[in-house]
Amino acid sequence: MTQESATPEFAGVDHAALAVTDLAASERFYTGVLGFTTVLDFGAGLLLVHKRTGFTLGLMCPPDAAGGSFDHRVTGLDHLGLAAGSREELEGWQRRFEEFGVEHTSIRDEPLGFHLHFRDPDGIALEFYTPSPVYAAALADLRSRDVPDDEVRALAGSLLGLSDIVAER
DSSP, rough: OOOOOOOOOOOOOOOOEEOOOOHHHHHHHIIIIIIIEEEEOSSSEEEEOOTTTEEEEEEEETTTTTOOOOOOTSSSSSOOOEEEESSHHHHHHHHHHHHHTTOOOEEEEEETTTEEEEEOTOOOOOEEEEEEEHHHHHHHHHHSSOOOOOHHHHHHHHHHHHHHHOOOO
């Protein structure tokens, strides 16, 4: 593939829509546990918004849905990652999940940041994540200037300790 024109700007993720089996249970989880607000009920689905971030989430349950349970090994969504502001916020989420009886992992410290995994009532894999200080600084640098792809790959390899095996493209 050859590049014939400049890539248009990609400003970030605006919304996601999840297929669920029980709208009421999903609404209780996303509003009661995660703090979303329901703004629209259109019968076969709900539209929720997180007031502080503006992230919009659709919960879809069409009448002809096949049902079943979420499986990250099937083509499609592996998990939905939500941003946390700090490791301390992750600890707050961990306490909240314990309060509400939400199954979750312990907070994992990885080279690129801190991860807290959990599932919604349909078993959809979710994660709260915050970057490590080193990775946050690298991301800020990437956002501040036009960085060549090979420099991005070298930085990723360095941060992950995989400089020798980062894919050359």
